[in-house]
Amino acid sequence: xxxxxxxxxxxxxxxxxxxAGCATQSGTVxxxxxxxxxxxAVTVRQGEQSLVLxxxxxxxxxxxxxxxxxxxxxxxxxxxxxxxxxxxxxxPTAFTLYFVEQTDxxxxxxxxxxxxxxxxxxxxxxxxxxxxxxxxxxxSDAFNDQLARKRAETVRQMLIARGVAPGNVVAVGRGKxxxxxxxxxxxxxxxxxxxEMVVR
Amino acid sequence: xxxxxxxxxxxxxxxxxSVAWSAMASDIGQVxxxxxxxxxxxxxxxxxxxxxxxxxxxxxxRTGVGASVGITMIDDTLLSAGPNSxxxxxxxxxxxxxxxxxxxxxxxxxxxxxxxxxxxKQSPDAMTVRTPFAVLGVRxxxxxxxxxxxxxxxx
Numbered sequence: 001x002x003x004x005x006x007x008x009x010x011x012x013x014x015x016x017x018x019x020a021g022c023a024t025q026s027g028t029v030x031x032x033x034x035x036x037x038x039x040x041a042v043t044v045r046q047g048e049q050s051l052v053l054x055x056x057x058x059x060x061x062x063x064x065x066x067x068x069x070x071x072x073x074x075x076x077x078x079x080x081x082x083x084x085x086x087x088x089x090x091x092p093t094a095f096t097l098y099f100v101e102q103t104d105x106x107x108x109x110x111x112x113x114x115x116x117x118x119x120x121x122x123x124x125x126x127x128x129x130x131x132x133x134x135x136x137x138x139x140s141d142a143f144n145d146q147l148a149r150k151r152a153e154t155v156r157q158m159l160i161a162r163g164v165a166p167g168n169v170v171a172v173g174r175g176k177x178x179x180x181x182x183x184x185x186x187x188x189x190x191x192x193x194x195x196e197m198v199v200r
Numbered sequence: 201x202x203x204x205x206x207x208x209x210x211x212x213x214x215x216x217x218s219v220a221w222s223a224m225a226s227d228i229g230q231v232x233x234x235x236x237x238x239x240x241x242x243x244x245x246x247x248x249x250x251x252x253x254x255x256x257x258x259x260x261x262r263t264g265v266g267a268s269v270g271i272t273m274i275d276d277t278l279l280s281a282g283p284n285s286x287x288x289x290x291x292x293x294x295x296x297x298x299x300x301x302x303x304x305x306x307x308x309x310x311x312x313x314x315x316x317x318x319x320x321k322q323s324p325d326a327m328t329v330r331t332p333f334a335v336l337g338v339r340x341x342x343x344x345x346x347x348x349x350x351x352x353x354x355x
Binding site for chain 1: 230232233235251252266268269270271272276278280281282283285296297311313315317331332333334335336337338339340341342343344345346347348349350351352353
């Protein structure tokens with residue numbers, strides 16, 4: 001920490017490079033394999049120059065002459081980024097629970113899903129759960145706002161009762177505004193009577 | 201209304217406003233993994249990072265020798281930094297119902313692993329990671345990036 005100023009160091013490094021007439025490198029970007037097959041790409045821009053990484057282990061070396069295309073190996077990535085990768089938090093998991101019409105009672109199938117949710121929550125060192133309640137399109141906005149909130153809050157209380165810290169579970173309701181399946185107003189649709197949850 | 205009660209009302213308005221602000225600004229993510237010495241700097245105050253701590257816009261996260269940190273953002277983006285790193289959480293705006301928003305982070309130095317979340321999935325230009333030397337535009341993906349003082353490049 002008590003070395004000379006980083007600015008001075010950088011100036012000296014740049015000067016050396018100018019004298020030598022070649023590029024300096026100031027970082028690397030490596031695209032990793034996708035675990036869930038999503039579209040994958042990173043655009044690396046340095047000033048006016050850019051490079052698109054769109055396949056696994058495609059890499060860009062950030063040089064004073066702009067991004068330079070390269071290919072990394074899994075072993076390179078582990079050697080240079082092992083610390084960062086080892087600290088990656090657990091991936092968030094999504095669940096949907098369904099309800100009996102006009103109530104905040106879970107369907108029988110969803111009572112079993114709730115057990116899976118609780119098992120998943122237990123795997124996280126600090127679980128952070130968001131519960132979003134929804135309804136189908138039967139009834140008024142006011143009725144469904146209340147029902148959606150009640151469904152979310154009921155699930156929240158079930159989690160708290162099984163040991164999740166109250167501060168780590170948020171419940172909100174979205175009423176009939178975000179149906180999973182689009183229907184005409186007034187249509188009863190079991191797939192819309194739900195709470196969507198993310199455990200992270 | 202007396203001057204004292206006006207003053208009281210004024211102060212509570214300020215207190216309420218700042219509570220509302222901090223509740224909002226401090227809910228952009230949560231520290232999930234801490235290994236070794238890690239600090240969070242917020243508004244000039246440096247505090248040790250702890251598992252479960254909420255992070256806020258403009259927080260600067262630093263890891264020491266052999267240290268690392270993992271943070272889950274509210275749009276499910278995962279950010280994890282290796283040893284001797286400085287990561288700034290510049291901005292996260294997220295509207296859960298539309299999944300639209302904006303996420304900007306900067307790696308000042310060190311190493312960073314990223315698994316992008318819902319913001320990058322929703323809109324390809326909505327997430328960037330900056331280093332002092334480059335700007336990365338992120339489309340739903342996983343990648344690693346490093347930033348260090350310029351050194352002579354391998355030929």
